[in-house]
Structures are given as structure tokens and as C-alpha cells.
Amino acid sequence: MQRRRPAFAVPASVVAITTIIGALLVASTAGSAYGHGLGFDETQPTVIGNRQVSVEATMSPSSIEQVSADGRQQRPVFTVRAHDAGTNSTIAGMDYRVVIERGSDVLLDQQFRSPDGLVVANLVPDAGAQQAEVNGQTNAGRVEVSKDKPVQIRSRIMSDGGLYHFAVTLEKSSTGLALESDRTFDLYVSVSKTQNFAVPVKAGEGGEQENVTMSVKTYYADVTDFSYDPAAGISFSMPFDWSTEYVKQVQLVHMEVQFPKAVKDLQVNGYRGAINGVELSPEAVLIDDYSSENLRIVHFVLNNDKLASLSQRVGGSAGDRMLFALAPAGTPKFPIDILSTTEKYLWQLSWGPEVIETGAETTFVMNVQDTQTGDLVRNSSFDFVLEKEDGGGGNNGGDVVVYRQHLSSGQGTFSHKYTFSEAGTYRLAAENINGSGESAQLDIVVLQGKATTGSNSANPPQQQPPSGCLIATAAFGSELTPQVQFLRGFRDNYIMDSQAGSAFMGAFNSAYYSFSPQVADYERKQPWLQSAVKTGLYPLFGILLASEKAFSVAPEGEAGALLAGATASSLIGAVYVSPALAAGVIIAAKRNRSKSIGVRPAAVALAVAAGSLAATALLLATGGSSITTTTAAALSVATSAFVASLTAAAALAVASLAGRLILLSSK
Template sequence: MYYKFIILVVLVTLTTIPLLNDDVFGHGLGGDVAPPISFAGMQVTISTIMSPSDITVGEFGSASLQIRFFDQNTDTNLESVTYRVEVHQSGELLARETFFDRDGELNVEIRPKSGCSEAQPWMCTIYYGDREPISNGLQERGTGIPVIKGPIFTKGGLYNIQVVVLGATSPKTFVADQLEFDTFVSVAQDQFFSIPEATAEIPVTIKTYYDDVSNFEFKKSDKSISFKMPFDWSPDYVDLVQVVHEELRFPKSYEPYGPQNDFVGYVDGVQVDNRTLLVDPYSSESQNIIHFLVTANELKRINEELGSEHYSKKEMFFELVPKGQTTKNGFSTTFENGYKANVVWKQVYGAGSDIPFEITFFDPEGNLVKDINYAISVLDPNGETIYSNIGDDTTPYIGIKASEGIDTQKIFIKLEGMHSMTLALTGTGFTNWESYVISEIMFEVGKAGEQIVPTQPTVETSIPAWIKNNAGWWADGQIDDNSFVLGLQWLITNGIMTIPPTEQGAGSDDVIPSWIKNNAGWWADGQIDDSSFVSGLQWLISNGIMKIS
């Protein structure tokens, strides 16, 4: 498409700041767009958007559902649309009703109501609103919008919202062949488990966006966990699934699943791709969050690898294996609108190999930016473009979607030396910014196993506020010395926390003086300033107790 081509120019030349839009989906699952259908010389489609976008069972009283019918090529709504909307979950019909909207953008309020005793759940659903007299569809009237009240969003999982366009351009005009669209939205549900360690039960929360999980198990030999979930592996169904999302939360103080570690994930025994497993130590002060984001392409790859016998399987089996600490190279870059990107890769990768570059996006306040869209290009030391990715032509938005604010791009780097990476932030959710914001930075790639020290100006102390909580817990004995040091080491190495340059010492033991722990407690209580706390960190580095790579 033409606008995709323009991005190639934009990546090099555009430096303007976008007008931001707050239409953001927290997990990329608060909204969906159906594949387009050819109709009257247009490529028409349906989008469904939930608000709030990140819904967890029991934490909301109602939600808004927006259904939009538009031409994907021109991003223009079709008017006077009559819809039939059905809501399904796990093969059960929950709601079916006809609606009418004059501007092609239908808004409906969903009010969950549990306790349905009918054999067929749709019989418990009731509808409120004004009816358009010709189509007999429920419609908006003034400030009032149609309401669906019933057993919808009362349990977590994937909901199929089927939309059939019965007519368009007038209440009297019906299409010769009805246009049928399938979209999916997810509702999260928290499930609670524990890991039996010798000293204590370690709490684990699984936030499932697809279906209930079961058979949670912990293997002491390698500290791995596993669980399963209902899933239909038939190719026809897999073709309909956008993504399967499971979110696992562990205490940061639990070393095997701490933020400084590396992990490997499996689905039905097949190791998943780098982009499927995302580690988020940023969103929670006390928990390390690990996401399984199994995309449609990854589901198809797993099915193909396991063969036709796998198509009849009715469940999905997850495994997560911690692999210990990993050392990374990396750099950070700041956009003109104050956004920041951290780019890291494991030191085991070097020139002559496919390097998985993990890219994490932050807003000006240092918060992870969810559902951000971006484009990327990389030039080698000779100035030749060796990689560019501007997203998929089939999506209504421009760019690659980092639904959790973290993404991985696997790039073949042939040569050692200085390379150039250009990143363009293009929008959020389904919304393209009016103009894109660009950042370009030079970075070095060496041999596999080689440590690369980024060339950066001297920086002042920068400590995220939530680290004070961790310091207080350490001073109170709730976190042991090793866990606290490893956590800070990881934060500094990955650029989340910055301190003045400090010479690395060799060190002869791992004993931390009591004055450093006292400083941490006083700092957490606000009795001393940041610089006094940092002096203790510098002592740990210079004496070899904390090693910064």
C-alpha cells in the first residue's frame, strides 16, 4: 500500500512530533478488526473496541462496546447501517439482537449479570433502548445508547462477537448478500496458585485472557512450571484466533523468576519464538510479569510442526523454564516527544548471526507504553539497509504492534562495527498518529560473547521511585542481600536506573556493610537524599559485590 511505502521515507526524513491519541488497548485484545470483504468497490470491515480495554472479571460494572463499519482503504464509515450482533463464548450463544446506526459507528453498553439458570444462556439476556421504526434495530437516541444485560463477560476468556451487516446507506436498503464478520475480544480472569518451596509457599497469579487454566505444576529439578487450558487446534478454528494471551506474575524477590533471569517457553512441547515470551519487570513494583503472547502465526507454526494428528487436540499445554541470569548488551534512545526505547540483546549473540533485539518503550514518565505501534530500519557499517519492518499491509494501522510495550525483532547482523537503528513511533491501538516521531542512534555489534559499552554522555543519577519500596523491604529483612543486589544490578545494566560512572572492582567477598543497608532504610523513609543512597551502590560496584556489565 502507498502509505506503507511512505514509512520507508519517513524512517529517514521525518522528525516531527505526533498529535497523540489516547485510544489505547492495554493488551491488544480490547479490540479487533475482521478481515476485509470486497463490497461495492470498497474493502469493508468491522472493528470492535471495548472500553475499558483491559477488563478483569469482578472489577467492572459495565463496559462499552463500539462496533464500526468502514472502508479500510479510505478509513471512511458507511452510513445508516443495520447490524445483527451475536456474542458467543466457548460455543454458547449469549446474545443476539438487531441494531441500527446512522453514522456507521454503533455504541452499546454491556452490563454483565451472573446467575443464569437457563440451559441456553441467551435466554437470560435482555435488551434496552429505542428502536428505529423501519429496520426495527436498537439505536442511540440523544445521549442514550442501547444496553445488553445478561451472562456476558461474567467469566474470563475469549468472546466471539459476530457482526452481520444486513443493510447500509438507508434503513430501507438491505444488501443482496449479507456481510458476515468475526471479531474477538478477551476478558481477563485471575487464577491463583503457589510454588511449594522449603521456606514458604510462593504465590503465583495467572491472568488468563482465553479460558480457565488447570493442572498447575512445579518441577523442583529445574524450577519450571506448567499448566494447561482448553483449546481447539483444528486449522479452521486456529485461523480465527488472533492471539492466545496468558500473563504470569511472580514475586520479584523469588530468585528463579526474578527480573534478571532468562526464560524459555513451550507450547505443546514446541519451543516458542522470541516474540512470544515477554518479560515485563516494569509494570509492577513487587511482581515480575511474564507474558505468553501466542500469535496466529505461531499457533499455525506449532500445528504444522506437530502434524495433522495434533489438529484433534482440545487443550493447550504451557511450560515455562527459568534459565538463570543472562548478560546483555544494549543501548537506549529518546524520541523528541520524550518517549524512550531501550534496546538489548544477549551477549551470546554477535556478528554473523541472527540477533534477537528486544525493544521496550516508555513514556516521558518512565511508564511502559502498552499497545504502541512502531517501525524499524537498520543500516550496517557501510550504510546499507540490512533490515526494515513497517508492519503488515493487512492491518488498519501502520507499524508493528508491541501490545505489551515490549517486542523482539530478529535481525541478521553480518558485520562487526557501528550500525545505525532508526525507530519510528506511528500510533497506538488502531489509531495512526497524524505524524510520526523518529529516533536514530548508532550502536556497535561485536563478536559473540563480547561486552559492548555504549558511548553515551555522562548522566546524572536517575532512580525510579518504586525502588524505594524494595530498599525498605531489604532494610527490614523481607528481601535477602543477594536478591536485592541482583535486582539493582539488572536495573542499572539495562538502563532503567542510572548512576554516575563508577570503576568496577574485583572484590574478595560478598559481605555488605551494615551502613549500606541502614542507608537504604533511611532513604526509603525519606531521611536521606538520593546521592547518599547512590554512594552505597557505588561502594558495592567498586568493591566487586555488584557487577555491572
């Protein structure tokens, strides 16, 4: 039996989103997944006889709300076929056995003979059916079927949404394929289901309660325990097997949370998402203000890498449930990914200061990306538009455009400043992207500032200091590129999340910001330098990925941060520093000044690293959860010494070994 990963809940919008955030879905499933999952799945090609063969299954419609047995909406159908992977032509003369399961229930187990290779089944959903009826018969034996002669199946198939497992067997008796034995293929097809929940919320200034409808669209299993609290946000759960073996099979988990934009406590500029108490990174929680005029939709998007990491962190405490939490964030997590009207473009957006207030100049940083490649779209343009609800004072009775400016960029990156004069909810939009009619939009909240000076203030407030990665930003063209966001995410999620890491970053930033702005400014003017820095940074991404793995296998907290730091420091020394030292060894040897670097310098550096690590551990143990100013300063010195000495030790060791090998080979 050919086993493959189920493609849980992958609608077109999520495929586009995950393509943009560094092809995370593709990277985590390249060896197994081949289909989409939502309403459709397809196996990887496999050699049978002298042909490359794929098997596919389709369920239509892909949403349970569209299903109708009486024909007033859309009559449900499933199809199964085997086809030539090279030509996509259906293989005629096939015998199939099709088993369909939902959860632990077997809904169909039927053999078919198809002269044209197609199994087409018109479905009559019946939630009370105990056994499937094929053309009015139970235990019908092998049934002939084709495109022009579909079968009718009354069963529990499509009586509810969720994940359907198709086990399709190509039987040896088929005349269209040279099968030495039966071959079984597993496919996983999702049918979405929207669950509605009546939630009491505060209405008006008097504190009266009224019920509003909040919804969860699930592609996997039924949601339970839905709750809403103005302070804590939204939470709910669903069944999920957290075992390592099962998680390896899961390509993607996608859930959509929908709530009225009128719920003021939830109309914020950003959210914190968590699974079983573990906070998620920004790209896993996506806001959609475009699909509905009155509803905000927030997507949870968890690919296989994220699920594997979550599985390791939540461990056995997770039980058999996946617990979702969505809470308003004091400040948004950037970048915010927004798809255009038909998902042709992705508009990435961030701004500073993070809390938007009237009278304070806000800088919006944006880029336009191709959803198919994830690349910046060069020579791009759009209309930067701000709309505000009329509030009944105007003649439109809707949104009023308060600002419009056409922006263009040869690099595909944009920066634009605006000062808001009125508090409230605004619709920020990129309209007519590249003249295509495509638009993307997000509702943002502007708070009342301490002093409103208007957009033409002669003394705008000082902007926040840069958030880091200046040299990398200059190399890749925008702080919103996936590469820069990866570097920033590693800093925020692994280094800054611990006391030791925060202490090190304090010392690092003092040195880094003393020269990086000047270097970044010069770099932007020198294309050759941008290319060189870009090339030089790529090994760092691999190093940080290895450090992430080290973090995931260590206990949570300070131990994980220290192990990740040790891994990164050692590899940075070996990859970036050792070549210069090795070159020095060769030059010195040729001038007869030295033959090689001895082991003593590396040993000394390693001893300093060990001492610094011990000092760091001692300071963390004595400081506890509350670190004094003196302890913080000492911790900054200790962590900096640990990183520097471990980098030096790795560089010296590799340079010594490389120098010896090169000198020996030259004799």
C-alpha cells in the same frame, strides 16, 4: 460471509514487541488481520457499491477486572459500526444483525436499526442470564439505537473474560449502503482475565512453607492445572483446537505469567518456555520487570507462524489442550527484549559470560530500536544504571545506585564492561533514553564467584569466544539485530539441535574462525563492504526460510536436520556459487577453450553427496544416542563432505544450464 483470522490477545505492548522481532505478526497475518484484538477488532476494507467499507467492534473495558455493573468501576459497553475506510466516517442509515458468542454459547442475537450508524450498548453483566434482555425485553425484534439513544442489554456478555466472536451482518434493508444482499463479517475481541493461584513455596532457611500468589493473565480461555515446582518451574494448560484449519485462523496467542520477585528459585536471568513439550525460541518468552515493582511478568507470545510450526510438531498428541511450561534456564537465551516506559523504544540486551559471577568481568551488549519500525535508533544515548537492594544497612530502605555511566552511540549499538564485587539481585536499567525520560529495566542475578577481585582487577578473566556470525554482525552493526539473531536462531534451533548438525558445525567453526575475525574487523572500517555484505546476505535469509519449511515437513530429529541441510546446501550452491561458474563457462567458451560444463562433474558431485549421506546415516545409526570421539570425528567428515558436494552439485548443474542458455542466445 467474509471469514478472517481472530486476533487473539494483542495488547499494545505485544504489538510493539512483535513489531520489533522482525514484524512476525504482520508477516504472518498480512492477508487477513486488520485490527488489534484486545478490546477492539476491525475487518479489512471491502468494496460495497462504490465505497471501501470496514466494520469494527469495541468492548470496553478490555479487562474483566475493571468491569462493574454498579458503576463503581467502569460500566461495560460494546459498540459496532460500519465506516468508510478512507475517511473513517461512520455510515449512517444502517440495519444490523449482531450475534455475539463466547466459546459455543450464543450470548446475543439481535437486530438493530441505527440512523447514525452506531450500535451502542450499555451492558449489565449477569452470569446467570439464560437469554439476553434488550431494554428489558427478550425477543425484542428490531430495536432502534444510536449514539444518543444507546440500548441496555442484560446478558452474560462481559460476565467473564476471554475471546468474544462478533458476527455482524449489514442487512440489505440499510438505506446508507447499496447492498445487493446481506453481508456478514466476523470480528474477534479479547477481554483479558487474571486468574490467581495460591502456591506453596519454601520460606527461609528452615524449609517452612508459605503460600504466595502466582497469576496468569489470559486473553483466550480459562487456565487450569496450574502447578509450581522449584526444579521444574511453572506449568498450566488451556483449551485449544490444534487442527490445521483452526490454527490458520489464529493470529496470536498471548499469556502473561506473574509471580513475586521474592520467589528465589524463579529470580533468574532467563527461562526456558515450552508448548506441549516443544521448546520455544527466545523471542516467544519475554521478561517484564518494569510494569510492577514486586512482580516479574513473563510473556508467552506465539504468532501464527509459530503456532503452525507447533501444530505440525505436536500433531495429534496435543489433543484439545495447549500445555504451557516455564522453567528457570541455566543460562539465558539472548537477546532479551525490554520495552521502555511508554513503549517508544525497545532495549535489546545480552551479556557474556552468560552466567554472571562476582570478580569476573561481564560485557553487556545492547541496542536501542524504534518500536514502530524495528530499526536501530541512530545517535542514541542512555544512562547505564545498576541498583542493588539496600538490605537494611543503609538509610534509603530501598535500592541503592551502585553504578551509573552515560553511554552514547552513533549507530545505536552499545558495549559496556562491568565487574560485580557483591553477589545478589541487581536492577539493570537504561534510564533517560535519548533524553526523553523513557527507561527500560531488568532484574539480573549475580552469583558468588570463586575469587572476587573487584572492578579494578588488573587481570580480568578471559572472555568467552564469540558465539558466531561475526561477518554478519559487522555488516548489520550489532549481534542483537533481527537479521543476526535469525542466523543464530537457525544455527541453534535447527543445526545444533541434532548430532549431524553439531558435527558439521564443529568442522565449519574450525575453518570459519580461522579468518572471520580479521574479515569482520576490516569490514567495520569499510562502509562500502558492509553494504555489499548486507546485500549479499539477504538471499540467504530466504534460503534459510525454505530450509525451515523443509525441516517442518520432515520427521523430527536427524531426518529433519539433514533435509534442512540438503535444502540449504543446494540453494546456496545454486544462488551463490553457480554465477561464478557460469561466468567462467562464458569466458572459456569465448576463448574457445570449452563450450560448456558437462553433466559429468555435477553427477560426480551428486554421487559423493549420496555416499556422504549414506555414511552419515550409518554413523548415526551405529552411534545411537552416545557418540564416541572417533564416531564424532567421522561424522564431522561425512557431514562436511555431504554439504560441500551437494553445494557443488547444485552449482555445477545450474551453471551448466545457464551457460548453455546464454551461449545459445548469443548465436
